[in-house]
Amino acid sequence: MNESAMDTARQPVRAERRGPGYWRVTFDNPPLNLYDPEVEAGLVRIVAQLEADAEVKVVVFDSALADFFMAHLNVGRTREFGDGMPTWFDLIDRLGRARFITVATIRGRARGIGNEFLLALDVRFASRENAILGQPQVGMGIIPGCGGMQRLSRLTGRARALEIIASGEDYDAEMAERYGWINRAVPDAELDAFVDRFAQRIAFFDAEALVAVKAILNEENPPPTGESLKASYARYSQLLARDSVQQRFQQLGQATPDMILDLELNLGERIGPR
Template structure:
């Protein structure tokens, strides 16, 4: 295949999108491995923007199709057949897409229904939380075995999640862990016991709805996410300035007024996400 073949829009739905009850579910769909191509990332980018612009969506849940694989990373057939110019721009676009996911001021949960390796883990690390199906698979960055490094943000995000020395060790050894081990290492936030992928996803969505109005002030959740995701990349003083600006925006929100009033009236607040 030529570079041009891989840049053509796909007629297949490689990413599906559905939104209900304040939660948008975005599914990587190219079984059996759900490996991503440029076309898949174009569709993922569109789905992220769709959720970002929808005022009725408060939480994004990102998962993979099927029972065995969240995502196995980049499509190796594509990488083998395209030239370095294409590969560079492919990685650049992937970085931009995951940055957009990370910077969207809505909570993002990666629902790991199956193995999450290579670029799949790089996608999951751009989420705010990672919830995995108990006993559902392995997680790791094995790119060194291919003679390359994790090139979709893996070197940067893993080191920020688990620390510099540990991240280097895991990547140079190409280590993989069970979801249970990954939770113990702080790479996975929660495990959900489930008999299949459908019941697992239902459990993740139930958890996601804890952060949807009227139960939770989703603008405050988004502000916390932005303060942490963006603030940690700044100096301490700049991070404090960002925190103040986000707090000022929240002070002017309907939800903050409701929260303070409900506290004074000793009743549960009824947030609206505004």
């Protein structure tokens, strides 16, 4: 990786070296930053390149879209991800075990698999004014199937995780910080400089010491087991396959782009009574 950027043309995911040992990965899949097969393929390529570079110490993930960090899974293309979403679960396992530290800069909405991606990273900082997190699946008759329940409960505790998931509501950055969901809510105008300083500071330090810190913390706080994740995804798939749920998604598929955008911007409010 001798170039300052891994991607020269516009890609749904791109990576750029910001300095020695410091890389930034940006999601850019308008209009909603859906997690679709192209995004997954981009992540596979980028993660493999980062793993191959022993000099990488810290990787920051952000979004090029102001309103969406990552809206959610592109459910209409679920079959393209393979039975049980093997690539997704391999990716988040590799990021958890990677020698580099992973950091999120969160602006806009991160719901469903978008939030589940954030939960799989090491550190999360969010815009106080412009970040919204949620697991809205219950409002559609399904459940988080990509690790959200296991990882969220480890951060927030069982009761708060149950509140978040069972309500399907949106949570702002201040509440997410209070719940332990994110590390810190930062004023939007200061967020980029804050995260950049944090990442540069990590990149300055000794690589082997950083590797040891992450490895020991992983041993003391092990990630969810593969069997637990498989069981959750199987239950998610069973719920998704029900006729009543499929009818809901078919109705959404008939909505106009303006209607879909309004729904996605206000999903936590729209999926249930107020």
